[in-house]
Amino acid sequence: xxxTRLEPGGRMRDRKRGTVRALRRENRAAVLWSLYLGQxxxxxxxxxxxxxxxxxxxxxxxxxxxxGIVIETGLEESDGGRPRAMLGMNPGYGYxxxxxxxxxxxxxxxxxxxxxxxxxxxxxxxxxxxHDVDVVVEQIVAGVNAVIADxxxxxxxxxxxxxxxxxxxxxxxxxxxxxxxYGWDAVPLERLLRAHLNLPLLFDNGAKTTGQAELWFGAGxxxxxAAVVFVxxxxxxxxxxxxxxxxxxxxxAAEFGHVTLVLGGRKCRCGATGCLEAxxxxxxxxxxxxxxxxxxxxEIALAELIGAAxxxxxxxxxxxETALYLxxxxxxxxxxxxxxxxxxxxxxxxxxxxxxxxxxRESARQHSLRHPFASTSxxxxxxxxxxxxxxxxxxxxESFLNGSWAAGRARAQPRQGG
Numbered sequence: 001x002x003x004t005r006l007e008p009g010g011r012m013r014d015r016k017r018g019t020v021r022a023l024r025r026e027n028r029a030a031v032l033w034s035l036y037l038g039q040x041x042x043x044x045x046x047x048x049x050x051x052x053x054x055x056x057x058x059x060x061x062x063x064x065x066x067x068g069i070v071i072e073t074g075l076e077e078s079d080g081g082r083p084r085a086m087l088g089m090n091p092g093y094g095y096x097x098x099x100x101x102x103x104x105x106x107x108x109x110x111x112x113x114x115x116x117x118x119x120x121x122x123x124x125x126x127x128x129x130x131h132d133v134d135v136v137v138e139q140i141v142a143g144v145n146a147v148i149a150d151x152x153x154x155x156x157x158x159x160x161x162x163x164x165x166x167x168x169x170x171x172x173x174x175x176x177x178x179x180x181x182y183g184w185d186a187v188p189l190e191r192l193l194r195a196h197l198n199l200p201l202l203f204d205n206g207a208k209t210t211g212q213a214e215l216w217f218g219a220g221x222x223x224x225x226a227a228v229v230f231v232x233x234x235x236x237x238x239x240x241x242x243x244x245x246x247x248x249x250x251x252x253a254a255e256f257g258h259v260t261l262v263l264g265g266r267k268c269r270c271g272a273t274g275c276l277e278a279x280x281x282x283x284x285x286x287x288x289x290x291x292x293x294x295x296x297x298x299e300i301a302l303a304e305l306i307g308a309a310x311x312x313x314x315x316x317x318x319x320x321e322t323a324l325y326l327x328x329x330x331x332x333x334x335x336x337x338x339x340x341x342x343x344x345x346x347x348x349x350x351x352x353x354x355x356x357x358x359x360x361r362e363s364a365r366q367h368s369l370r371h372p373f374a375s376t377s378x379x380x381x382x383x384x385x386x387x388x389x390x391x392x393x394x395x396x397x398e399s400f401l402n403g404s405w406a407a408g409r410a411r412a413q414p415r416q417g418g
Contacts, residue, residue, distance in 0.1 A: 025403050027052055031060045032069075032401045037216065039114075040073045040086040061087065069093050069113075089113045094400065095153050097199075098393030099140055099163040100206060100386075103233040104298070106136060108143030109389040110151050110158075115217070115397075119147035131166075131182040133192070141196040160200035160396025164209035164388045165189065166234075168255070175203050181234065181269040202395035206230070207256075208245055209391030210345050210381075211238020215245070216394055218383040219343045227339045228381070229256065229330060231349030233298060234269065235277040239337060257281065259332060261325060279325040282348040288318050299347055306355050323356040327363020334368040334376050345381035353380040 030050040035041055038049065046057045064070035071090045075083040091112040100107040102125070110119045121143040125131060140163065148155055167179030175190035190201055204212075211228035214220040220228065226240040235257030239246040257277035258270055265274030266284065278284050282298050289305050308315040330342055344353040344360070353360070361378050368376075383390065 027056050028060050028063070029402050031057060031064070035070065035087060036089055036397075036401055039088040041088075042076055042084040042086060044084060046087070091116065092157075094157055094159045095151070096159050096393045096396045096400075097144055097147060097161040098209075098389035098391065098395075099143065099161060100209075100388035100392060101131075101136055101140070101163065101165045102206070102388065103166075106139040106143060107386065107389050108140065108147055109393065110147035110153065111390070111393050115390065115393070118153070119151040121146040121150070131179070131184070133184065133187050133189075137189070137192045137196075140193060144197055144199070155199070158199055159400050160202060161197065162202045162204070162209065162392035162395030162397075163189070163193075164204060164206035164392040166206060169203050169205055171203070175201075177203070180271070200396060200399070202399065204392070204395060205236065205238075206388045206392075207236030207346075208238040208247070209389075209394070210387050211240060211343075211391070212245055212394050212398075213383055213387045213391030214343050214345060214381050215240055215243075217390075218387075219379050219381050220341065223340050225337070225339045226341045226343060227330075227333045227337055228343045228345055229326075229333070229349060230346040231280060231282070231326070231344065231352060232346040233283045233348070234281040235329075236346075237333070240339075256329065256333070259329060261329060276325060276329045280322055280329065285318060285322055285348075288321075289315065299351075302348055302351055306351060309355075319352075319356060320359065322352065323359035324363045326352070326356075327360040327365075328367040330360065330364040330378065331367030331373070334364060334372050338372045339376055342376060342378045343381050344379070345383075345387065347385035350380060350385055 030052060031046055034046055034049040041049070043054070043057050043061060047054050050057065061070060068090055070087055072085045073088040074086045076086055077083070091114045093113050095110055095112055095118065097108065097110050105125055106123045108121045109117055111117055123139040123143065125135070144161060148158065165177055165179070166182055167177050167184055170176040170178060174188060177184050177187045177189045179187070190203065193201055207228070207230035210230050211220070214228050215223070215226065220226045220240060223240060224243050228238040228240070230236040230238070237256035258268065258272065258275045260272070260274045261276045261279060262274035266278040267273055268275035268278040282302050286298060286301050286305065305315050306319065309319050333339065333342065357378070357380060364378060365373050381387065
């Protein structure tokens, strides 16, 4: 007999029998995932969702309640039979921190076990400083310490810190960040932070953390195959395959903004020419518009450009061109990846999508094959513009739900002795 386990995208993964210890660990993870993504639930609903026996679910729930991870939240409405207890995660059992190293600011947020925000800290990034690594490290450390202090949470209750950063994340015995557009070349970010923070640290590209947040909580829920397109100052993407984020051989999959769209075209921040980002990123859009930015704020400036399109032929033409290029890029994703759903996210993506979604869809239709396009929906993300930190916080939460949190905590502890 083969059991199944619920995965973040709603997928049930086959689980073959192994050792008793491994089976107990998998049963525990199956119940935690199902409860976390579908709470509150009854024991019976957990039986159905996980494919586990009633006895297995009862044993796991008893263990989780004894540990304080799960609590009974009330009783299910009854039509006459005995009401069943509703179960949910205990918000105060532990906390996770998400960090967004963005274009113009570093944002740090602390969440409880139900992903309700408890504290936030933000620090402006001087664009002229080109994201100086020392400055970013100082801001992350200050932000983590600030949200812990402001929330009153004891550091021992923090399960870990997830960090969403720009560029390619080289995962290995040591984590390195390659951020070509910011001048980061093999930056040992984990080592630099480890000198100041004694907590489990996990890293991913900011577009991929956005994709994971939409997969778990937003427009990507229930999908097996999705493409989350992130548009901010630049352009990125996250590919969801089989209900999980696809990273590729070296974690650099879906550098969507650097797909060549125009041979010999505009110069991109990465140094190449003709990249999608050089046409559809907010920085490039505003450069083509050529007007002074309000308070040097790209978000305000892009909103003003979109508003001006009603009366300005230049603004209208730039938006039309942006929809054409962004839709063509999405059409390429549809042809290559065949997703069920394309989700447009990021602060600029949400602004552009609200104004241009029909035009973007039409361009995608024109630049993709009929059959894959017909089976793909193109939608706007539902979690708002500040989703990167939430997505980053899912990294330690994922580790906790899978049962690998203790190992991460052990690696974070200082070595004893000489």
